[in-house]
Amino acid sequence: MTADVEAGTGRDAILRAARRAFTLRPYAEVTMRGIAADAGVSASLIVKRFGTKEQLFSTVTDFGPAADLLFDAPLDELGRHMVLSLVHSRRENQADPLLRVVFGLGNQDERSVMKERFREQVTARLASRLEGDERRLRAELIVGLLLGLGAAISLHRPDSATEAADPAHLADLYAPALQALVVRA
Amino acid sequence: MTADVEAGTGRDAILRAARRAFTLRPYAEVTMRGIAADAGVSASLIVKRFGTKEQLFSTVTDFGPAADLLFDAPLDELGRHMVLSLVHSRRENQADPLLRVVFGLGNQDERSVMKERFREQVTARLASRLEGDERRLRAELIVGLLLGLGAAISLHRPDSATEAADPAHLADLYAPALQALVVRA
Numbered sequence: 567m568t569a570d571v572e573a574g575t576g577r578d579a580i581l582r583a584a585r586r587a588f589t590l591r592p593y594a595e596v597t598m599r600g601i602a603a604d605a606g607v608s609a610s611l612i613v614k615r616f617g618t619k620e621q622l623f624s625t626v627t628d629f630g631p632a633a634d635l636l637f638d639a640p641l642d643e644l645g646r647h648m649v650l651s652l653v654h655s656r657r658e659n660q661a662d663p664l665l666r667v668v669f670g671l672g673n674q675d676e677r678s679v680m681k682e683r684f685r686e687q688v689t690a691r692l693a694s695r696l697e698g699d700e701r702r703l704r705a706e707l708i709v710g711l712l713l714g715l716g717a718a719i720s721l722h723r724p725d726s727a728t729e730a731a732d733p734a735h736l737a738d739l740y741a742p743a744l745q746a747l748v749v750r751a
Numbered sequence: 752m753t754a755d756v757e758a759g760t761g762r763d764a765i766l767r768a769a770r771r772a773f774t775l776r777p778y779a780e781v782t783m784r785g786i787a788a789d790a791g792v793s794a795s796l797i798v799k800r801f802g803t804k805e806q807l808f809s810t811v812t813d814f815g816p817a818a819d820l821l822f823d824a825p826l827d828e829l830g831r832h833m834v835l836s837l838v839h840s841r842r843e844n845q846a847d848p849l850l851r852v853v854f855g856l857g858n859q860d861e862r863s864v865m866k867e868r869f870r871e872q873v874t875a876r877l878a879s880r881l882e883g884d885e886r887r888l889r890a891e892l893i894v895g896l897l898l899g900l901g902a903a904i905s906l907h908r909p910d911s912a913t914e915a916a917d918p919a920h921l922a923d924l925y926a927p928a929l930q931a932l933v934v935r936a
């Protein structure tokens with residue numbers, strides 16, 4: 567396992583275990599030892615790499631890098647870019663850039679921090695990129711479309727027709743809906 | 752509380768508490784007593800109304816009534832009907848007809864039953880209604896759009912522009928994407 571950690575896969579295992587822990591349990595019940603056991607590493611290694619439990623939580627709830635990736639295109643190509651980069655990111659990292667926020671939807675405790683950061687880092691940032699009327703409403707609906715695409719894939723695994731589809735074909739089918747909200751006709 | 756139960760609101764409180772319990776904890780850890788305490792009723796009342804824990808779980812994971820409601824329109828009006836009935840159902844029942852399935856996405860235990868029933872009662876049923884090519888893929892993407900709409904509303908509460916929008920306006924913005932997948936151009 568030490569070799570894995572040095573090669574960088576341990577980092578992913580820790581982050582995956584941390585996401586699982588923080589989304590399934592109240593914040594107060596999450597322990598570094600529990601996350602370490604789930605990830606197959608020592609608690610002291612997690613502290614060395616990610617700091618305190620609070621810092622680890624903050625890393626897990628940071629949607630900034632996901633937004634950087636998803637919104638990195640001019641407005642007239644943004645719909646297609648978002649679909650392709652979401653699918654690419656899922657295939658490369660075996661994780662959806664946005665979908666983890668839905669696990670916090672039913673919760674009232676510290677996990678509501680995750681929703682607040684999402685609204686600021688994803689929805690508000692997207693709204694500030696848009697032009698024209700109803701930017702906030704359109705940004706919320708675009709975010710919904712992106713979450714929906716991720717949910718459709720995850721929900722129908724391992725036999726998801728969406729997951730099996732060619733990304734360019736998926737963009738043909740799904741991106742027009744996004745683009746119609748990015749730039750109003 | 753007894754008067755409430757007789758008036759039917761207790762039924763909703765029990766179902767809400769049961770959904771919460773089954774989505775936040777492993778099946779084996781869920782107790783009727785815990786659900787009763789959360790709903791503010793007695794465990795014996797729950798047993799009287801819903802039967803055993805297994806039967807209550809089955810009631811909570813039944814997406815049949817939601818599908819009856821969402822799919823009750825001819826194909827050429829289905830996109831708009833799905834948006835309007837989802838929004839209406841959320842406003843009437845303070846609950847999303849489909850969204851609870853996302854809480855089971857990260858889980859490998861008994862809650863995977865919820866995903867299986869969803870796939871059968873919602874996605875497969877919708878696919879069987881569609882005509883033309885790629886019915887399964889289109890049904891998955893339509894399901895994604897519906898989950899995304901619910902997630903957009905829930906995620907941005909209590910200040911959701913989507914929730915505040917007029918349902919007919921929301922249908923104008925969001926239904927064309929659904930309809931393009933229902934009936935291919």
